[in-house]
Amino acid sequence: SQQGEEDPQALSIQEGENATMNCSYKTSINNLQWYRQNSGRGLVHLILIRSNEREKHSGRLRVTLDTSKKSSSLLITASRAADTASYFCATGVIQGAQKLVFGQGTRLTINP
Amino acid sequence: ETGVTQSPTHLIKTRGQQVTLRCSSQSGHNTVSWYQQALGQGPQFIFQYYREEENGRGNFPPRFSGLQFPNYSSELNVNALELDDSALYLCASSLVQGGRNEQFFGPGTRLTVL
Numbered sequence: 001s002q003q004g005e006e007d008p009q010a011l012s013i014q015e016g017e018n019a020t021m022n023c024s025y026k027t028s029i030n031n032l033q034w035y036r037q038n039s040g041r042g043l044v045h046l047i048l049i050r051s052n053e054r055e056k057h058s059g060r061l062r063v064t065l066d067t068s069k070k071s072s073s074l075l076i077t078a079s080r081a082a083d084t085a086s087y088f089c090a091t092g093v094i095q096g097a098q099k100l101v102f103g104q105g106t107r108l109t110i111n112p
Numbered sequence: 113e114t115g116v117t118q119s120p121t122h123l124i125k126t127r128g129q130q131v132t133l134r135c136s137s138q139s140g141h142n143t144v145s146w147y148q149q150a151l152g153q154g155p156q157f158i159f160q161y162y163r164e165e166e167n168g169r170g171n172f173p174p175r176f177s178g179l180q181f182p183n184y185s186s187e188l189n190v191n192a193l194e195l196d197d198s199a200l201y202l203c204a205s206s207l208v209q210g211g212r213n214e215q216f217f218g219p220g221t222r223l224t225v226l
Contacts, residue, residue, distance in 0.1 A: 097168020102154030
């Protein structure tokens, strides 16, 4: 079963605008990661934020984590057409294995 | 490029058949995880291998099985294929260290069961 929910399920914006995606989860986590997937291909790791961190930056990406609300957000600034993809949050949990539990993703479309 | 490779890229099988999917880990990684991604869904954890032993399993029946070899490459075997097994199968390698668990994914194998 899926742990988290991404919101919105689909987002369409103009190139140059900022895109914000949200993720909620249900159980305690070790870390939270964001991945990008282009057209049903492999997942590309974007950023990891530990449970004791509140904000992290990587280039045009900014991730926040609020463990009290069990939620995270991914902000992509100055979007480009190449950012068109599906974005997934994945919570890192340790249940024997260190596994990732994914949400259903946000489909982001950047219009030129 | 993550350095994780999977083969084959695409595969078509019929119900009841068996399939083996292969994955080569990124150099230096000691853990391999397999995920199933149905169309329009997020990936779901199948199982993980660490030092050639199964290290945890998701909610998948025993007809899903795997192996990890001394060079850390891995196989996913599925017996008695069902139509619902049609999906993208993703392999991810990682280095279990300090609880970070960044997993690096291969391009996936698209399995179609007819």
